[in-house]
Amino acid sequence: MSPTTLDYLLWGALPYVVLAVLIGGTVWRYRYDRFGWTTRSSQLYESRLLRIASPVFHFGLLVVIVGHVVGLLIPETWTDAVGITDGMYHVTALSLGAVAGVTTLGGIALLIWRRRTNGPVFSATTVNDKVMYLVLVAAILAGLATTLLSAVAGLTGGHETDYRETVSPWFRSVFYLQPDVAAMTAASGAFKLHALIGLTLFALFPFTRLVHAFSAPVWYLFRPYVVYRSRDEEPTPSTRPIRRGWS
Amino acid sequence: MAQRIGKVMAQVAMVMNLDKCIGCHTCSVTCKQAWTNRSGVEYVWFNNVETRPGQGYPRRHEDQERWQGGWKRTATGRLKPRAGGRLKKLATIFANPKMPSIQDYYEPWTYDYEHLVSAPLGDDIPGARPRSLISGEPMQIKWSANWDDDLAGGEELAANDPIVQKIGDKVRFDYEQAFMFYLPRICEHCLNPSCVAACPSGAMYKRAEDGIVLVDQDKCRGWRMCVTGCPYKKVYFNHKTGKAEKCTLCYPRVEVGMPTVCSETCVGRLRYLGVILYDVERVGRAAAVKDEKDLYEAQLDVFLDPDDPEVQAAAIRDGIPERWVASARRSPIHLLAKRFRVALPLHPEYRTMPMVWYIPPLSPVVDALSESGHDGEDAGNLFAAIDTLRIPVEYLAELFTAGDPGPVKDVLGKLAAMRSYMRRINLGEEPDESIATAAGMTGADIERMYRLLALAKYDDRYVIPTAYGVDEADRGVIDEIGCSLDFEGGPGMGGMGGEAPFGEASGRPQPASVETFHALRDRQTSDGRSGPARRFNLLNWDGNGRPPGLFPERDQKNSPGRDQKNSPGPDQKNSPDRQDGPEPEARRNTRDGGHLRGHGESK
Numbered sequence A: 001m002s003p004t005t006l007d008y009l010l011w012g013a014l015p016y017v018v019l020a021v022l023i024g025g026t027v028w029r030y031r032y033d034r035f036g037w038t039t040r041s042s043q044l045y046e047s048r049l050l051r052i053a054s055p056v057f058h059f060g061l062l063v064v065i066v067g068h069v070v071g072l073l074i075p076e077t078w079t080d081a082v083g084i085t086d087g088m089y090h091v092t093a094l095s096l097g098a099v100a101g102v103t104t105l106g107g108i109a110l111l112i113w114r115r116r117t118n119g120p121v122f123s124a125t126t127v128n129d130k131v132m133y134l135v136l137v138a139a140i141l142a143g144l145a146t147t148l149l150s151a152v153a154g155l156t157g158g159h160e161t162d163y164r165e166t167v168s169p170w171f172r173s174v175f176y177l178q179p180d181v182a183a184m185t186a187a188s189g190a191f192k193l194h195a196l197i198g199l200t201l202f203a204l205f206p207f208t209r210l211v212h213a214f215s216a217p218v219w220y221l222f223r224p225y226v227v228y229r230s231r232d233e234e235p236t237p238s239t240r241p242i243r244r245g246w247s
Numbered sequence B: 001m002a003q004r005i006g007k008v009m010a011q012v013a014m015v016m017n018l019d020k021c022i023g024c025h026t027c028s029v030t031c032k033q034a035w036t037n038r039s040g041v042e043y044v045w046f047n048n049v050e051t052r053p054g055q056g057y058p059r060r061h062e063d064q065e066r067w068q069g070g071w072k073r074t075a076t077g078r079l080k081p082r083a084g085g086r087l088k089k090l091a092t093i094f095a096n097p098k099m100p101s102i103q104d105y106y107e108p109w110t111y112d113y114e115h116l117v118s119a120p121l122g123d124d125i126p127g128a129r130p131r132s133l134i135s136g137e138p139m140q141i142k143w144s145a146n147w148d149d150d151l152a153g154g155e156e157l158a159a160n161d162p163i164v165q166k167i168g169d170k171v172r173f174d175y176e177q178a179f180m181f182y183l184p185r186i187c188e189h190c191l192n193p194s195c196v197a198a199c200p201s202g203a204m205y206k207r208a209e210d211g212i213v214l215v216d217q218d219k220c221r222g223w224r225m226c227v228t229g230c231p232y233k234k235v236y237f238n239h240k241t242g243k244a245e246k247c248t249l250c251y252p253r254v255e256v257g258m259p260t261v262c263s264e265t266c267v268g269r270l271r272y273l274g275v276i277l278y279d280v281e282r283v284g285r286a287a288a289v290k291d292e293k294d295l296y297e298a299q300l301d302v303f304l305d306p307d308d309p310e311v312q313a314a315a316i317r318d319g320i321p322e323r324w325v326a327s328a329r330r331s332p333i334h335l336l337a338k339r340f341r342v343a344l345p346l347h348p349e350y351r352t353m354p355m356v357w358y359i360p361p362l363s364p365v366v367d368a369l370s371e372s373g374h375d376g377e378d379a380g381n382l383f384a385a386i387d388t389l390r391i392p393v394e395y396l397a398e399l400f401t402a403g404d405p406g407p408v409k410d411v412l413g414k415l416a417a418m419r420s421y422m423r424r425i426n427l428g429e430e431p432d433e434s435i436a437t438a439a440g441m442t443g444a445d446i447e448r449m450y451r452l453l454a455l456a457k458y459d460d461r462y463v464i465p466t467a468y469g470v471d472e473a474d475r476g477v478i479d480e481i482g483c484s485l486d487f488e489g490g491p492g493m494g495g496m497g498g499e500a501p502f503g504e505a506s507g508r509p510q511p512a513s514v515e516t517f518h519a520l521r522d523r524q525t526s527d528g529r530s531g532p533a534r535r536f537n538l539l540n541w542d543g544n545g546r547p548p549g550l551f552p553e554r555d556q557k558n559s560p561g562r563d564q565k566n567s568p569g570p571d572q573k574n575s576p577d578r579q580d581g582p583e584p585e586a587r588r589n590t591r592d593g594g595h596l597r598g599h600g601e602s603k
């Protein structure tokens, strides 16, 4: 199957548009809306469900993210070289992926249920949040679908495209600035759908509350507890309006 | 003093004289008007006044077994946030296990005033039912910030005071034997702030120049760990903006040499503000002393004597302006806390080294003595009475000295001595130095303390140097270099704020005065949570004008004189929906301090 014009647009051009929006949008948001850059925690309203749902979702998601990084960035030749067989790789990846995926889905389902049924949390939910949840859930569902399809194919000996020969090379090629459109064209429909929703999510990312993920406070681990700061530090013009003379 | 002087830092600190607090809540209300009169912080009281014994605000915040605020001393003698160190904080960041819920504070509400005018005609008088400002639903009011004010609820509520539970039967609630006093609380602007330590993004900081602890609103990412970190529960989460907010010690006022709003408006004139010089290198060790009861003494050791030339030289060496050193020498805080030792820290056992100190109340001891036929102002009688005060010394000790009654008795002794000593002088008798000596003071010190505590002149209470770089000529006058409403998109530039890009809390932060301006406008036209103007909040109505929704619509044709655009009728002068209506008010608010001073202040 040779790539069509649509394929070139989707897998050759769109990724760069999304990258531009993701990076440009994040920079713009950071410059323009540092005040709006927050988790917008709703724990003050409701804690009981959140204390289960949020960690389940986030920890599941962290595993999913690691899985993506490994699956997309590490070429098959490398794992072959260290002696991991295809079979071993796929059994581990699919089972771990399925568990993490289901956990994430369960977590977000509970989060959304909480959001819908808890009055205060619901009234603090913006349209922006709703769109974000829609795309996020779609991405998780489509991702789980690819995992399950691959697993079923593996078990029944049927045929499902190996993403490590299609999606992954394409993903890496995007960053070499030589998008391998043909590789992605060869992937199955489920993978294409998941990739498209994923791209949508990345494009939306800078404009939603999801930006909180970019400020994951890892450097807290390396900082002294008490922070001193001088009053005279120049306020950056992009975030502070003109004020009185002394501030 | 042979101790080496490390890096010297300056701190603007406060002392409150509890004997004078009448529990009027003026401080809370003026603070709220100035800082938290916005949606998202309806439940937030940077300043609150608690009746003790009582549960406080938020409820039972002193129960650190439950809330895990402040620091804990580890077996190796180091300090660690009680709720857990850095790793544990990050591991529990997705849902904070020790986060108070809005119910622990109280659910803010308004009343359904619209029903008063929209109810159908009938025999029953319509009522305005309470509605939650959080969910918008009708609600039952079951608790609020001062639900147990003045011992309301009696033993049933006050028995849940964590201190009462600790010291048990020493506290009496029978009507004849009950006691109470008021405890106004603000952020302590601690020397070893655990809120700052708990903030994963490093958005909270202690200002190097004056020690004020602030939240950088542009850096806060809403991890809400600081709420748990502060044992005094003085960091609040703005549920609309998703950012933490806390008492700022009114830094825009303090920077120009004016007292905080709560101090300025305090009816009892019981608040003192001044500079303390301290050795920052001693803070860590002092906060980690083994015995909790030594913490009070340890903190006093951190404070430096501003009259000591070596301290002065060290302060100048470390970049503290001479003006500040001079101010520290006149500081009422230094006098009350360190020299006279009549002010005590609140809950030193939290190990945050709080910097708002309290002079404990002597309770109505003179009256009680006089009623029992004694000379209520005789030194001997007074000293003896301290052990049998209605407010048990043990209770005060749990508040101020980690349970050690010694320092509290000393303070009460000094306050009693001041009464006896000064009475002799007032009666024209010879001053009796032995009264002073018995309390460990000198007559001269007592007279100085009397000036500070009893006469309490404005300029003695507030000794605040202006911020670095601000001219001394600015003292007491806030003059705006530009109009505070002149920010991009602000009313001063013709804009009115407008829609925010990512929900109501996003976009650039607005100066507080502008927010107040909009809040005032919005509130005069609506008491809804954030939506368009529908209902009208009676509490904000000054009796003038015809706010929309308050009265039934008038027939425009029948009253052409009321046409809003063409001829502003007399009762429209203060109509809140006029563009320029509230503006002078908003401006006046931003300058109020300049005028407040002198209003009824005896100098």
Ligand code: HEM
Pocket: A039, A040, A041, A042, A043, A050, A054, A058, A061, A111, A112, A115, A210, A212, A213, A216, A217, B093, B094, B095, B096, B222, B223
């Ligand atoms: C490791 C980095 C991350 C950290 C530290 C983090 C932390 C948080 C925190 C503290 C909240 C607020 C919970 C609350 O109190 O209401 C939150 C909410 C949320 N986070 Fe994350 N997060 C991270 C990464 C992510 C990622 C990568 C995503 C998705 C792509 C994500 C999606 C969400 C969503 C959807 C919510 C809203 C939950 C709700 O209230 O319904 N987070 N996160």
Ligand code: SF4
Pocket: B186, B187, B188, B189, B190, B193, B194, B195, B196, B213, B229, B230, B231, B232, B233, B234, B235, B246, B352
């Ligand atoms: S009292 Fe103030 S400075 Fe101290 S820990 Fe609490 S918020 Fe921080």
Ligand code: SF4
Pocket: B020, B021, B022, B023, B024, B025, B026, B027, B028, B049, B182, B184, B265, B266, B267, B268, B269, B270
């Ligand atoms: S204004 Fe003064 S007297 Fe009144 S409650 Fe506040 S601290 Fe007490």
